[in-house]
Amino acid sequence: MTPAGTAESIRPRISFYRDQGRYRGILSWVLTSDHKRIGILYFIFVIAFFFSGVILGFFMRLEMIAPGGAIMKPQTYNALFTLHGIIMIFLVVIPAIPTIFGNFFLPIQIGARDVAFPRINLLSWWLYISGAAIIALSVFTGEGPPDTGWTFYTPYSLRTTVNVPLAVFGLFILGMSSILTGVNFVTTTHRLRAPGMTWKRLPLFVWAIYSTSWVQILATPVIGITLALIMIERFFGVGVFDPAKGGDPILYQHMFWIYSHPATYIMILPAMGIVSDIVPVFARKKIFGYMAIAVSGVAIAAVGSLVWGHHMFVSGQSDFAALLFSLLTFLVAVPSAIKVFNWVATLHKGSIVLEPPLLFCLAFIFLFSIGGLTGLIQGALASNVHLHDTYWIPGHFHYIIFGGMGFGLFAAFHYWFPKMFGRMYNRKMAVWAWGIMLVGFNVFYFSMLLLGWGGMPRRYYDYLPQFRALHLTATFGSWILIAGLMLMFTNLFRGLLKGEKAGDNPWGGATLEWQIPSPPPTENFEEIPVIRHGPYDFEEIRENG
Amino acid sequence: MKPVEEIRKTRYQTYALVWVVLIILTGITLSAAGRELGGWTVLIALVIAGTKSGLVLNYFMHLRSERLTVFKIIIPLVLAVFLVFILLTFSDLAFRGGVK
């Protein structure tokens, strides 16, 4: 690779943080069209929303520490789990990696100066913020936040008098943001690759974001129209989901899950892309099975769009459909397993460097595997009857979403932090935070799996005394987890303010972002590089420590 | 340096011809509606509508003259996705009473 903007370069490196356009200060940020600044803007807000989601979760677990009412009324609990779901899913997990790291690094990794449509990129951010604001409005106005669960099942969502339309409208706006981001990234990947950057030389992170973007374009509109129909239904009484008028509530569930299942792949694919990028760097070895990983991502996106009915096994859909969806669900495990095998094979006989980014990836592989396997158990029809709507389900999806995507996100924080901010955090503290989180996570969510197995229903405010011990354990685990999270964020924040200056390539990465300064200049590259080989060529790279 | 935006050399006559075919097809679908076609009604209507759309997509929207692979796959892709969504949904709706 032609090194661009390295330490040897004569020209001064003006970081993208320096205001260079017509505006100064805040305006130069909120009216920017620089993909890196937009990435940082998302960074700030995604983390803020993550914190609010965690606080909601904290209070949920506090309430559930013992049977009966503890600190809140049942209605409040319903609102809490609804908001926790909405915020975590739509404001954090779905956007996080694509909007923060996709924005920041996709153009750089393909050798471009920006995305294909920089101003639409800014519009995406403004839509994200607007959607979030509208959701916030739904919490503090009228009769209060929705109490339907983040799934808004009809007919209840059509009848409950709380702020369903407002919240749903906010989500609709968020959907538009997601679609535009998807359009932007697909076009960018097709049109702006540097000379010599063939599809087979793209970093696997780019492949992951690319696949994800297709799902965003194709699946999001379906939930868009479904949410719009909730609003239309409530205001005009059209009848499409109302049994009194001939509507079918199960049809609502179909429409809802047609998006919301692929949405889980929007959540996990980018995280898998991050693991695929990080593991080779810290094994100092080419990724095992590049094409398999790239294609399996596309396969997950494709097959994952066929399995949505597995959320509806006990809703009343036909047995035939249930059988089909169960079969397809088992199939989608295959490409995910391929990835896990390939990561492990990459580590095998590699020169392993146990730094925080790799540690988070290893945790990802472990936790995601548990999540995936529990998914198979609930994907089987017979066991699903027992497990549906019990704590097993949130146990499963927290392993996948938090253990998988969450730890993947943290891996990305720790990997790309020096590049984005030009500083290094305290690596020892990072490892401590990682360890504490891992312990807390498993104490918390494994207890949930056990609770579910034992029959504890989800979204229940109260419970039978037999579940007492595991609930106590789970709440305890949540405190350890939160402590670990606080340590991690404190460490990163301190690194931001007071950390040692990081070099251009502290990890010895071979993808393009490590060949430019930390933090990058606005233009990314002095000259657009000409690419002559793939992204995992480690012999040429010397570590800057 | 801005690359030149490619100008398509389609003649007005071609567009007009496509329009005539579209109107004729509209006439056909209108007359078909008046007849007793039983189970074929929906299929025929969809085939005609599909043909009309195909003409608009290929000639008015110039999809036919796009050369990059990505343009060639997007309409088949969206059709496949839609088909999958509707077929799997019907695997529920059409078999609620059990498989006959």
Place this chain on the structure above:
Amino acid sequence: MALMILRRFGKMDDAKELVAGEVGDATGARLGMWLFILSELLLFGGLFILYSAYRYKNPVDFHHASRELDVILGTLNTIILLTSSLSMVSSISALQRGDRKLSMVLLMTTIALGILFLINKGLEWGTKIEHGIYPNAPALLARAKGEILFYGLYYVMTGLHGLHVLVGVCVLLVMLLFVSKGKIRSTHFTPLENSGLYWHLVDVIWIFLYPLFYLIS
């Protein structure tokens, strides 16, 4: 509208002069537009799924309800949109050949036809509403469930479509302004081309709505 405001601000703030893709990549701009069109197709696709489901469940009621729709108006609207597509694509052709005046005339024709479509739709809706056929109306609720659903879908789908026609008309008005000012011209016509793509999308959706609502009987 938001995009236009941002266009003005964003342009000023760019430290980068020629960002690849922002100016000059006509194919990229077109690809972006097509991808957006895909999302719109699936937006309506969701409604078509609902339509299929409810028609499958209530074939007789749908047949019954459809007879009350004005086939003549529906067919007229179909012809209007098809013709507007012709004038739209010819408008772009004219501009590419440097005939700005013809391009503007054809563009105005397209806009006029779009407005005509909306007027017709408004009249149709107006008549139905007068007869007490609208969502949640007592007269409608008294009918068979399938008919309630038919009209529910009718209003939602033609309503959403009409909204898209309205947006299209607004976009084309802006394009008309740009063409008249020379901002869009024979060497830079991608915005017009992309607006054309959007307009044809609106036509394609109607091509399916027409037989599914007006021609069931």
